[in-house]
Amino acid sequence: MAKRLKAAERKASILAVAKLLFADKGFHGVAVDEIAKRLGVSPAVLYQHFPSKEALYEAALTEISEKRESYIEAVLTEPSDFATVLKRMSRIYVESVSRDPDYLRMELMSALEGSQAATRFFDHRWRALTDYIEYSLDELKNEGRLSRINPKMASLMYQGMIREVLYETCVLNDPRFHNMPLHTIVDELVQLFLKAISYE
């Protein structure tokens, strides 16, 4: 018999298992019975905490999409030039996602399913990075240190680059990168990005 848990602990454990299964199979690929079976409880226990499968899926999406990385230290530590801060922020983001790669799967699932959550993933997880790039490049342009750069396109390029790193290493587990620490890959790609926008 499953160990009796307090309501909050039970809810958290349901959410953790649901997240794992939804990330693996998507909303339609997972039945409530399967989640209950994995937890060793009856489906009725699940319904005590979440009124429907949709509510459980929404809760799992919310938990993942609304997590925020903290970049306070990245911007307060000196030196705080654009390249150094971008490298620090990228490392923080990539390391945070690599600890919880279900995030990537859920983000992709929500986009494919046309869920509103896809926007939340961008707003809460990506926007810090893309806005930082756009804002900083605009500033550098105004100071005359960069020319002929469209900051919005540059941030899109950067986002695509980082997203691909995460897919290759955390989801696809591509053997081409097995011997490279994640932060090394990120640092090298940030260097390439800086070269591409002619940042010195």
Added chain:
Amino acid sequence: MTDYNQELDARGLNCPLPILRAKKSISQLASGEVLRIVATDPGSVKDFESFCSQTGHELLDSTEADGTFVFAIKKQ
């Protein structure tokens, strides 16, 4: 309302941009002067608390009304 020496409009900006701009603005103030910041990112409440605890500046005020967050920070 707390008196202030300079105001920073960080509405529409997401973390870490309000912090970055506050850092820049506060560097132009003299010790004891106050920076007022207006922001819309809900995460800015926690961010400015961390900002002050890490930099030693004093968070004099932190209020919210209709989705707008107002902070008053006294330079160390």
